[in-house]
Amino acid sequence: MSAYVLKLIAIITMVFDHSGYLIYGHLSWMNFVGRIAFPIFAFQISEGYIHTHNLKKYFVRLIIFALISQIPYAWFGYCFFSNMSLNIIFTLILGLFSISIYEFIVSKGILQCAPTSNYDSSSTVEQNKNNNIFQYKLLGIIIVLVIAVFADIFNFDYGFYGVFIIFLFYLYRNKKLSMNIAITILTFIYYTPYFMASNFKINYIGLFICSLIPLIFINLYNGQKGKDHKMLFYIFYPVHLLVLCLIYTLLH
Secondary structure, three states: OOHHHHHHHHHHHHHHHHHHHHHHOOOOHHHHHHOOHHHHHHHHHHHHHHHOOOHHHHHHHHHHHHHHHHHHHHHHHHHHOOOOOEOHHHHHHHHHHHHHHHHHHHHHHHHHOOOOOOOOOHHHHHHHHHHHHHHHHHHHHHHHHHHHHHHHHOOEOOHHHHHHHHHHHHHOOOOHHHHHHHHHHHHHHHHHHHHHHOOOHHHHHHHHHHHHOHHHHHHOOOOOOOOOOOOHHHHHHHHHHHHHHHHHHHHO
């Protein structure tokens, strides 16, 4: 399964999610389907970091479309929700930033492990490398956690969960079993407070299960790009929100 196919699955299920509020006005089966979308977008950000030829341009592109999308997103929030938040592209930006910061810190740790002279023994170098890299990786993870908390405090869409799932997809990119376990645990933690506070607990059990379905598609990912429609999501995201808001306004 190529990146293009994953992107189409995410876009289609995202439309289900947002259209559900227009059609039903409350949580419905369409929103359950919609839980498939975000983890796929999160995974593609981690893949984007790995494969991009220009990280700076990648950031700039995300920031531009995040700003453009905020207007229809705010309108959508006004139509269907009482609370306001920053749209999902801002969350994707923080996730990408988290990966970048983590890699920067770890690379510093690797440089610290470089032998200072030709007389350093291989065992000493190896021991220093293991100790330093572990410490820098731990520091990197702590900073990512701080960034994820920041996303929660400032009401980014999906908050802590949204940022940290992107990071976990990157961290365990070469370890599928660990990736699946880590994402499952994070998703369980994310939905537990909602489950405990709700009188309709079955809804959150369903949302939890549906949020794990995208792991099936992600595990089928073959590493291939597929059709080159880089701007598909960036353009489609604000446009479909705008269309839904216009329909809602005409009907009300």
